[in-house]
Amino acid sequence: MTETMTILPHSLPACANARIVLFAMRRMGANGLADARAAHVMFTAFGQGFRRPLVLMRALMAELASSAAGTIAIAPCCCARMTPAEAALVAIVARVESAPDTARLLTADLLGVRRVENVLMAAGAVATAFADEGRPVAG
Template identity: 45%
Template sequence: MARSHDSTALELPLPARRHQTLGLILMRRLAAHGLHDARATMLALDASGAEFRKVLVLARALVIDLARTSQRRILLAPCCATGMTRDEGLLMALIGGAGLDVHGVLTDDARCAVAMTSAHALGGELERIAIRNNWRR
């Protein structure tokens, strides 16, 4: 049965900050093409240099945690899409530090906050990358 939040429309614009867009594209690539996607690895390497493994492992952990704990399908757009789905907006809010309320809406399960820890760790690493690369102004 389709739910009101199962829309595949690109309702939201892409994130304004470069490091947030990096996080979104990493999530899209890993979810669509597998945890060992070469392009996701190259994106992480390009952004992080020799420390690329940390952001890649955190993104993989978040994909796995969401897949294991979500009680519903999380809809992601293709990598080249020019906007975000509602679910991607919630995912970016979670990576940005949102709490149990956003986690509960994204996964339909606020009790099991395993993915929230991975999301916050990924958000911290993306912030570190942005500062290192002077992407924040």
């Protein structure tokens, strides 16, 4: 197994909407919540309805940053694979409504804390915003 496969063991999500979530998370995680490219990809994907998914994605990222006991590893946007943390984040957004217990466990493992309600609410809001705009996130 190559070093890249060890550091980035997960393939990109097959779901195009999950890839939008991943791109926005990577951009905001690396460059801050006001990253212009993250905003542009949301505008491109959602058109005039971009504000709600963008603002809720920012809220999710802020909650993740303030709640995590440690660092959350993210890869650069150009990487064609995902870190374990990125795979968990995409799975949380994809499963928060359909499998809330699984999402809770993934979130607690990712953040290293027990109280994950704020992050789960933000992830649920992101998932709902994407679905309401016709772009449900599948994991």
